[in-house]
Amino acid sequence: MKNLKPSFLKLSLLKLSGRQISQISAYCEKIYPEEACGLLIGAAGEGKDHLGGRTVCEVIFTKNISDQPTIRFDIDPAVLLAVMKDGRMKGQKIIGHFHSHPDQNAEASENDRAMISDGNLIWLIVSVMRGRAERMNIYSVHKSLDGFTLKQTLELL
Numbered sequence: 001m002k003n004l005k006p007s008f009l010k011l012s013l014l015k016l017s018g019r020q021i022s023q024i025s026a027y028c029e030k031i032y033p034e035e036a037c038g039l040l041i042g043a044a045g046e047g048k049d050h051l052g053g054r055t056v057c058e059v060i061f062t063k064n065i066s067d068q069p070t071i072r073f074d075i076d077p078a079v080l081l082a083v084m085k086d087g088r089m090k091g092q093k094i095i096g097h098f099h100s101h102p103d104q105n106a107e108a109s110e111n112d113r114a115m116i117s118d119g120n121l122i123w124l125i126v127s128v129m130r131g132r133a134e135r136m137n138i139y140s141v142h143k144s145l146d147g148f149t150l151k152q153t154l155e156l157l
């Protein structure tokens with residue numbers, strides 16, 4: 001029997017406002033050709049809705065501290081801790097994160113899969129082609145035997 005490997009599964013709904021989508025796109029374009037990253041914050045009391053959806057109430061833009069920032073991302077653990085601490089005081093929590101793929105599609109990469117450490121976080125991946133954010137995919141993490149991947153695609157016009 002194979003070990004259960006975490007993989008991504010389609011998320012029915014991530015409630016992001018048009019403004020948040022624009023802000024994330026603009027940030028990913030600004031950080032291009034490096035991978036941009038940031039945190040998606042939700043209300044601590046809010047669970048998933050009946051479709052498995054969650055509402056993003058705040059987006060926090062973080063520095064990519066990876067030593068290979070054009071192909072990987074790392075969020076500074078000190079920033080993560082600070083955001084978690086601040087969130088507790090405001091009744092918020094980290095519900096997911098985003099990062100960009102410079103000149104790559106918005107599919108979760110092998111690197112991404114290897115990085116999964118929290119099964120509750122939502123992953124948002126932005127494809128930035130020639131400096132322009134073109135597409136976002138949203139994933140939730142799902143443990144499965146075969147590691148299959150499904151995705152919800154949101155096109156940025």
Ligand SMILES: [Zn+2]
Binds near residue numbers: 099112125
């Ligand atoms: Zn990635």
